[in-house]
Amino acid sequence: MSKADKGKAMKLVEVYRAMGEAEALIIKSLLESNGIPCLLKSHAAPSVHVFTADGMGEFKVMVGEPRAEEAKRLIGERGSV
Template sequence: MATNSAREPRERPKPDEKLVKVFDTEQESEALIVRGLLESSGIDADITSLDAPQDILPGVGGTVILVREEDAAEARRLIEEYRQSPANDDTAEVDISEHIGEPPER
């Protein structure tokens, strides 16, 4: 069966396999997007939370993405390519008068 990914996904990382950090963020939602980007390219990625108890260490924490050491360079390249691509923002400002015309006179 053919897949859309550039590479076939491999087995999940083994517990003794060396994993390296390729991305970190304070926003879990951003980490989920980046993990999806990597996995759609055939790179297994694990998300790890670095959250600390907020009553003891407020503002400390975040989320990191770990990949196999041999996938790290490709993962970083994909992340950088994604960051450099122009945003596809559907909420960009639009001049609605071009689409609906002028209001009728009363």
């Protein structure tokens, strides 16, 4: 990474959409154990409920664009969560 690139924000892309926090954390763990940093993004407020309604409990798993294809491949190889 050059000095000019250090100040720039990396573009994040969605590589997986989980139907709850537990599923999202499993995917996050898979990616991070393979050296791919990721973030979880959700519009839902934290809750004690384990169900989702109308996508409100969805979590998007986001990774830096340069690692997106690798992340999708790993998730695909993992199969269902």
